[in-house]
Amino acid sequence: MSLTTKILLVGPQNAGKTVLAKYIFSRDADDLGFLENNMEEKEFEAFKMDLGSEGDVSTYPLRIHERNIEDFQLSSGAVVSVNVQIWDVSGDLERMRDKLEVVCGNALGAVFVYNPGRQGHGELLDQWFRELENLLPSSAEKILYPYKMPDQKQNSRAVHPKLTSRVRTVEDCNAYERDSIRRMHTEFNQMLRKVVDRQYTRREKQERSLMNTNNY
Structure with missing residues (x-):
């Protein structure tokens, strides 16, 4: 069986979404093999x-x-072929709001990203969550990455998003540390497995239903 799995990547502007998508989420473990060897x-x-x-x-x-x-x-234990599509969505919510219904179509999961050291990011992320809450299916997997650059100073006015109590959060997200990169990659893959498991089960049911209909 071959599946196409769509995951949204959303959050405020300049949160690091594209870096995470391009260098971590869209790569296989083999592509990050150098992380396991300190000699590399x-x-x-x-x-x-x-x-x-x-x-x-x-x-x-x-x-x-x-x-x-x-x-x-x-x-x-079943093995399938998967085309993972990570939709890296602009963080400009005002410009994207009227496009979100189309963007969310067929999405099975969402990765929320914000920079905990930047003022306003927590509040903006909560806005993103509210916008998507009614557009994504209730079964959609959600995960939160508080991603910040190395040596970044904490802004005293930065507020943590309220959704941290409702969505699984990946701790200590820093793409410049080996352990952190491994953890971020592993957490994304675990989320992806849950999404594809559900997708596979749903497809199987649809195919069985179609076969039963054709037998009549």
Whole structure:
């Protein structure tokens, strides 16, 4: 069976969504193999240089990052082919609001990202959550990444989003530390497995129903 799985990546502008999508979520474990070997310091340094080169480039209206997994093993043991589409959505909520219904179509999960050190990001993220709450299916998986740059000073006026009590949060998100990158990648993959498990089960039911209908 071949599946296409759509995951939204949303949050305020300049939160680091594109960096996470491009360098972590859309990569296989083999692509990040240098993290497991402390001897691969040159490759890790090159990875960090690539991260830094992204800067605060705004996305509008969205970018789609794809990851093709030929042998994706489900919790049941079944193996499927999955085309993961990560929809990296612009953080400009005012400009995106009238497009969100279309953007959310067929989405099975959402990754929320904000920078806990930037003033206003917590409140903006809560706005994003409220907008998507009624547009995504109730079964959609959700996860929160509080992502900040290394050595970033905490803004005393920064407010934590209220949704932290309602959505699983990945702690200590920093794409410049090996352990943190591994954790962020693992958490995304675990979320993805839950999404694909549900998608596979639903597809199987649809196919069985169609076969039973054709037998009459």
